Amino acid sequence: MMKQEPVAPKKFTGYHATAIIVTFFGVVIAVNLLMASFAVSTFGGTVVDNSYVASQKYNEWLEEGRKQASYGWSVSKVARVQGKASITVLDADKTIFDGATVSATAIHPVGRADPVTLDFVQDDTGNYISRDILPEGRWKLRIKIKRGDKEMALIQDIL
Template identity: 60%
Template sequence: MKMEIIKPKKFTGYHATAMIVAFFAVVVSVNMVMARFAVSTFGGTVVDNSYVASQKYNKWLAEARKQQAHGWTASQIIRVQDRVAVMVRQADESALKNAEITAVAEHPVGRSDPIILSFVENDAGTYVSRNALPEGRWKLRIAISHGGNKMALAQEVL
């Protein structure tokens, strides 16, 4: 039996160049994909100035506790044709009637100016915006007031 000796292939400069180019191509491709995902899914700023927000944190907690004490609940904002609607209930699940509701609709990535919405009571506890809200994704900052009590909430509308 005759044994063959296999000679290893030479590692040349071409091989080294190909490996380096392939490595950086993968790194750049992954970075571009991740950057695309980050830009397309970014919902905007949460807080404009985190230091100022930290100074107001305890006040916000106190307001949230006060808001929870009156037990109001608001439904998810829904679209009704070109308007938006919300149902507001009291702690005993009865409709909250004659409340004043306003909202500021902001585009999540600032593609358009904020839109101020005012609401009118359509049915008992159901409020519909007077003005239209354009199609798309919007973040609504809603303010509800009734009998000296206030409630603030933020919801997204698609």
């Protein structure tokens, strides 16, 4: 049996320390660049363009909401029916809501598609169905319902 000579451990030099530090910061910078590129490529915009102006209009928006609530209209969640948007609106006494003009602007939540304008017609059951097909995907609908001198505005998501 041969005796093995003990192997001397390698010395830790300044080159090793430099390589570890450079590698560490290289990984940190690479991850930061990757995360920044994801953030920039997926951010679709702002909630409001100017928060100060929005804060000044807040009380007006509350008053409009109270006024709309006083109508007593009931609005269902928007649904897809054969590719079109469908919404049910009921009057204060829960009857079919006749004679209204319903329109919507469909906005892609991350701005990857142009807005789509939708006009609705009332079907035999009293539901309002968009004339045009809404493209697949998730959309934010800014809906306007008008009958006589009363108008309601609301926002709903549709998948």
